[in-house]
Amino acid sequence: MTPVSAHVDETGRAGDAGPVAPDRLEGWIEGYSQELRRHLVRMLPSEADADDLLQEVWVRAMRRPPDRGPGSNVRAWLYRVATNVALDRLATEGRRCCALVGRRLELAPEPVSAPDEVLGSLSPAARFRVREKVATLPPKQREAVWLRWVEGRDYEAIAARLDCSKASARANVYNGMKRLRVELLDVWNEENGR
Amino acid sequence: MTGDGCTYCEDDVLAYVAGELAAEADLEMSVHLGECPECRESAADFKALEPLISECCRDEAMRWHTFASPFGRMYAAATSCGVARLTWRDLSEDGFLEWIAEQHPGRPLIRDPEALAEVEREVTEYFRGERSEFDMDVDLGVLSDFERGVLEELTEAIRFGQVIPYSELARRIGKPKAARAVGNAVGANPVPIIVPCHRVVRLDGSLGGYGGGIEYKERLLEIEGREDLLKVG
Numbered sequence: 433m434t435p436v437s438a439h440v441d442e443t444g445r446a447g448d449a450g451p452v453a454p455d456r457l458e459g460w461i462e463g464y465s466q467e468l469r470r471h472l473v474r475m476l477p478s479e480a481d482a483d484d485l486l487q488e489v490w491v492r493a494m495r496r497p498p499d500r501g502p503g504s505n506v507r508a509w510l511y512r513v514a515t516n517v518a519l520d521r522l523a524t525e526g527r528r529c530c531a532l533v534g535r536r537l538e539l540a541p542e543p544v545s546a547p548d549e550v551l552g553s554l555s556p557a558a559r560f561r562v563r564e565k566v567a568t569l570p571p572k573q574r575e576a577v578w579l580r581w582v583e584g585r586d587y588e589a590i591a592a593r594l595d596c597s598k599a600s601a602r603a604n605v606y607n608g609m610k611r612l613r614v615e616l617l618d619v620w621n622e623e624n625g626r
Numbered sequence: 627m628t629g630d631g632c633t634y635c636e637d638d639v640l641a642y643v644a645g646e647l648a649a650e651a652d653l654e655m656s657v658h659l660g661e662c663p664e665c666r667e668s669a670a671d672f673k674a675l676e677p678l679i680s681e682c683c684r685d686e687a688m689r690w691h692t693f694a695s696p697f698g699r700m701y702a703a704a705t706s707c708g709v710a711r712l713t714w715r716d717l718s719e720d721g722f723l724e725w726i727a728e729q730h731p732g733r734p735l736i737r738d739p740e741a742l743a744e745v746e747r748e749v750t751e752y753f754r755g756e757r758s759e760f761d762m763d764v765d766l767g768v769l770s771d772f773e774r775g776v777l778e779e780l781t782e783a784i785r786f787g788q789v790i791p792y793s794e795l796a797r798r799i800g801k802p803k804a805a806r807a808v809g810n811a812v813g814a815n816p817v818p819i820i821v822p823c824h825r826v827v828r829l830d831g832s833l834g835g836y837g838g839g840i841e842y843k844e845r846l847l848e849i850e851g852r853e854d855l856l857k858v859g
Contacts, residue, residue, distance in 0.1 A: 474660035505649040511656035515669075519643075519659075522670035562682035571731075578734035581679045582687060606640050612679070613671045 452497040460510065461490060468514045475518035485521060489514045565615045572596075573608030580605045632662045639665050643672040688726055688733045691742035692719065696753050697842060702745045705733070708763030709745055712817045715838055729768050729816070749819060755849060758786035760820045769814060775799055776811035777821050784825045787850045791829040813837050819846065831855065 468489060472482035492513050566574060572594060579585040579593060590601035634655070641647055642655040659666045688710065690703040695714065701722040703711040711726060723735060739746075744762060751757035764781075766774045779799050784790050790798075792812070793805040801807070808826075815823040818838055824846040828834045833855065836843035844856050 471657070471660045475666060505653070508649040508653035508656070511653050515656040515659055516673075519666075519670050519673045522666070523674035559682040559685075562678055563686060566679060566683055567686075577679060578683060581676050582683045582734040583736050584680075606637050609640055609672060609675060610636055612675055613668065616675070617671070 452494050457490065457494055460493065460506065464507065464510050468510060471511065471514055472518055475515065476521065481521065485514075485517045488517050492517065562616070565612055569608050569611060572604050573611065576601060576604035577608035577612070632658075632665060634658060634662070634665055636668055639668050640672055643669055643676070683734060686733055687736045688730055689736050689738035689741040690722070690726065691737065691739045691746065692722075693746045693750075695749065697838075697845075700746075700749065702742050702749075703735075704742060704745065705730075705765045705767070707765040707767065709817050709820060710765040710767070712745070712749070712820055713838075714842075745820075752819065753849065758850075762820065764817050764821060766816070766821075768816060769811075772807065773811040773814050776808050777815055777823070780812070780823065780826065781821050784822060786822075787852060789825045789827045789847070789852065789855065792826055792834065793829055795826060809834070822846075825850075827855065 465486065469482055469486050472485050472489075473479055476482050476485065489510070493510065496513075566577060568574075569577065575594060576590055579590045580587075585593070587598045587601045587605075590605070591598045594601055594604065596604075638655065642652065642659075645652075647655060655665075659669055685706050688703050688705055690701065690711075692699055692701045694700070697714040700712065700714050701719075702709060703722075703726055710730065711722075713722065713725075726733075726735060748757055748760050748762065752760070766777060769777070776795065776799055780790070780795060783798065792809045793802070795812075796802055796805045796808040799808070812823045812826050813835065815821050815837070818824065824836060824843045826834065833840060833843055833847075847853075847855055
């Protein structure tokens, strides 16, 4: 699968169309509710979660409508929104985001809806662990990960900074992320004696 | 491959999470995440990792900014501890960033005019003759303890319009024989003007050297009303 520029990302990169007209949204709800609900049920541990999150999908859909151009793919975009909503839930509840830094008890006990809210309550110790893991990545991976996620650079800028090709810039970001995932999960497993 | 019968690899999942797939491939992966628990798990992990990294590493960043000054383009950089670099010698942005990357390896660089606004304001006021003291922290972490000690004493003791000979500064830090080493420490100052290394002169009253170029040392002493020293030098 060759990555290309985003067409369906819900974060606004797909184009900043204005708010969705109510009849348009109703059309989407009518046309896609059933299959999106099925998708959410597959993504999540409980059906009740799926019903909850389907509402959230429409709220997000309204807030960030897809590009209205002829090439836009509403179905792909709605699946993307639904998948993101579900992944956010998986990431913040259960073991994910909290588990990754191995400091579940230091996090706010009440349920949260977005990763940002979880991060806001991370202890300095937990932040330190993440920083430590990032800092010990191989230098090129570390710099690529930083440029991508701390500085928000695109691959072209990363390639220029690392003096490499765009493909190699992407590979460094990806390899750094894969390594961090493993290492942070190791931290979690060690702490819980698994 | 991430699971039994799954044809996707972790890179595909990463590309999806990063929003880098075309519409069709994106839809394919959305549907796949509903079917493949392992890809779903890694997608949730990667989605959690991105904000985690950006949030936790932000404090480590070197923030920088560039602004116009009577000396030409001024470049400034600061860590969360204070201003770590002020320079007008680097001709280009790239040169400046390279210097930072060399001196502070392993820190992300973020262009952040807002974080450096106070530095720009105070330096500008100083050039206009409207400010005689800087009210900001400096980060001299790249220096040795000795170098830092010299520059701290200099900043603390030698005020606007005053000058001190290298040998006197050496005596003040309790190392009267280390005038040459003191000279090197002063020369290593990463934040000139704010840490006033231009106020260190020779015992005979001549100006001595200046990393930024002797003409700039003259102009700084002029701003501080010490034209008298320029004639001797």
